[in-house]
Amino acid sequence: MYLVKVPLKVTLFGEYAVVFGKPAIASTLPTHIIMRVSKGDDKDFIHIKLSNISVPILSASINRDSSKVVKTLVYEPEVEKLLQYIIKAIHLCENELKPGALTGFNIEIQSPVPPSVGLGTSAAISVGSVAACLATYMSEERIDKDLIARIAWRTEQIVQGAASPMDTYTITFGGLRYIVPSIPRAEPLLMTKK
Known part of the structure; x- marks a missing residue:
């Protein structure tokens, strides 16, 4: 099992300008999403359990081939987007690595904040899913x-x-990072005293 601790972030300058190619400054926060990830028994499924997260779903099983939710506990359609970050991250990771045999995944996510509050929860879930897949x-x-x-x-x-x-x-x-979107990276923000 892998324990992935992913920080949330706050944008200090350039929240929407960065989408249009302008620089931005963002920083991680000392608040984290915790993901527990282990190999699943069935390579065709990704089982997801959400804990302490304000979404109307407690768990889901997703068929990796069709990306269809096949079993849920308290399913609401608007939650499907949250699940798509996980399935797409794992799919892209596996396409990058091209492992011979695929594995199933059991993923538990704990978040101190709900999605869509501007703290990068979807990015944190994407980053955590990719990191766990690579590991x-x-x-x-x-x-x-x-x-x-x-x-x-x-x-x-x-x-x-x-x-x-x-x-x-x-x-x-x-x-603390300075982001120039045309160059996909986030440089440390360096400050010098003169």
Whole structure:
């Protein structure tokens, strides 16, 4: 089992400008989404359990081939987008790695905040899902943060239709970051005293 602790983020400057190619400044917060991820018994399914998160769903099983929710406990249609971040992140990770045999996943997510409050919960779930997928298929010392951020950003682009690299790169690398969207990375914000 892997325990993935993913920080949330706050945008200090450029919240919407970054989507249009302008720089932004964002920082991670000392508040985290916790993901417990283990291999599942059935390679065709990703089982998801949400704890302490304000969404009207407690658990779901998703068929990885069709991305269809096949079993839920308290299912609401608006929650499907949250689940799509997880399934798409794992799908993109597996496409990147091209492992011979796929595995199923059991994922439990604990979040101190609900989604859609502007703290990057979808990006944190995308980053955590990619990191857990990479850890499942390869040795931890080979995991590259740039790869995590890139796959998580692509996840956000597909699920949302458009996304800047701000949230995923800030969350992956942590700290106070200066983001130039045309260059998919988040540089540390350096300040010098003169």
